[in-house]
Amino acid sequence: MSLRRVLSRGLIAIQIVVIISYTLLAAVPFLLAVASQQGLDDGVVDDIVRSVQRIEDRSFYMSPTPALAHVVETYPNFWFILIDADGNVIKQGNVPTPISLFPQNLTHVSSANFSDFGDPRSPFAVVRTRNSSYGRLWVMTGGGPSLGFNVITKAFGNPMFIGLMVLLSGATMLTIPPLIRRSLAGVEQVAREAALVDIGQSDVRLPYDRVPTELIPLVRAFNEALDRLDSGIVRQRRFLADAAHELRTPIAILQTRLESLPDGPEKRQLQRDSARLGGMANELLDLHRMALSPDAFETVDLVDLAAQVTADLAPLAIDAGNDIEFVAPEKPVEVKGDASALSRAVANLIHNAMAHGGPEVDIRVTVEEDGRIGVSDNGPGVDLEHREEIFWPFHRLSQSPHGAGLGLSLVRDIIKRHGGKITVTTAPQGGALFEISLPVIKA
Numbered sequence: 001m002s003l004r005r006v007l008s009r010g011l012i013a014i015q016i017v018v019i020i021s022y023t024l025l026a027a028v029p030f031l032l033a034v035a036s037q038q039g040l041d042d043g044v045v046d047d048i049v050r051s052v053q054r055i056e057d058r059s060f061y062m063s064p065t066p067a068l069a070h071v072v073e074t075y076p077n078f079w080f081i082l083i084d085a086d087g088n089v090i091k092q093g094n095v096p097t098p099i100s101l102f103p104q105n106l107t108h109v110s111s112a113n114f115s116d117f118g119d120p121r122s123p124f125a126v127v128r129t130r131n132s133s134y135g136r137l138w139v140m141t142g143g144g145p146s147l148g149f150n151v152i153t154k155a156f157g158n159p160m161f162i163g164l165m166v167l168l169s170g171a172t173m174l175t176i177p178p179l180i181r182r183s184l185a186g187v188e189q190v191a192r193e194a195a196l197v198d199i200g201q202s203d204v205r206l207p208y209d210r211v212p213t214e215l216i217p218l219v220r221a222f223n224e225a226l227d228r229l230d231s232g233i234v235r236q237r238r239f240l241a242d243a244a245h246e247l248r249t250p251i252a253i254l255q256t257r258l259e260s261l262p263d264g265p266e267k268r269q270l271q272r273d274s275a276r277l278g279g280m281a282n283e284l285l286d287l288h289r290m291a292l293s294p295d296a297f298e299t300v301d302l303v304d305l306a307a308q309v310t311a312d313l314a315p316l317a318i319d320a321g322n323d324i325e326f327v328a329p330e331k332p333v334e335v336k337g338d339a340s341a342l343s344r345a346v347a348n349l350i351h352n353a354m355a356h357g358g359p360e361v362d363i364r365v366t367v368e369e370d371g372r373i374g375v376s377d378n379g380p381g382v383d384l385e386h387r388e389e390i391f392w393p394f395h396r397l398s399q400s401p402h403g404a405g406l407g408l409s410l411v412r413d414i415i416k417r418h419g420g421k422i423t424v425t426t427a428p429q430g431g432a433l434f435e436i437s438l439p440v441i442k443a
Contacts (some may be wrong), residue, residue: 077143149412
């Protein structure tokens, strides 16, 4: 629903109602008062003028139009006299004697109403002038149709009435939308500020400047809601950071004790699981650190970063029977960011490919010059309807024993804090392709 359209339509409707009401309350009673004095409908004058025909000697003859013929047939006392500037006269019906004797007197009258000629059959008469193709004509008539409530139709059909309605409607359509646009400029600014509210900029508050008074309570309520959300986010971050910090000690003890176990498949599996658990704790701490100092970013070379992460995880991938490949340009691809957090994001994607790509999966890690990092596999991929929910915290599509459903959520948070985005599509080899896009430092 457009507020401009609603207000424009409403104002036009109000103006039309006001004009009609004014016409009914003021103009119509006035015209009815005139009609009670005039008594006759002077519209028949136009029918008379349209019926006049001139012959070569400049005299007239009548060729009645259907409308005039109907009046003559309906009103037996109907009469009229017509005269032009040259004194040519044409009469029809029982013209009153004073007018019959001196028809030239009509040329001295432009408009007149006569209420009594002494003839009870047609006491009223009117004189009107009309401009025609034969010049100016004077018509006096009586005994014809009377003027009653059809004056209302004449009032609303008047060209001035219709023109006024069109003028007001056009003026409303031209002036109201710009006025509303200027009045709502503050609201549009509030909308732009609201679009900036994000997990990385939760301290943004909507301004009150140029906001209409009626909308200030809404803006105030929205800001208060942001305050509550900001407070909740701070408490949540503090809890996650404390929990991750407390988990690091028992995880370190567990990893130390695993080192003392005899070598075997079970030991290696436990080491992989404890490493992932330690990685999750470190990821939570990384998020907390970035939230405290989001601007403390350094220049990071994505080629070196992704190569190092791939090299660190290659033994685990090969030990699990997977193939891992790294493809990147020779020159650096630099971004502003937290190297530790970005490394964990890429590592999480590789771990995700090893965990969900299936047995003996082929993993491919790529870096592009435009700041994209891709991690793809040839596994079953991710169905289109699940490509958004896999990034929800603690959400898992299957009851896999690997992970707690937090890895991809942490990856997305890390990338969003770096001003980038992560998407999942279908890889060329048929599996899943997770692609990180980060803003590159311009040379």
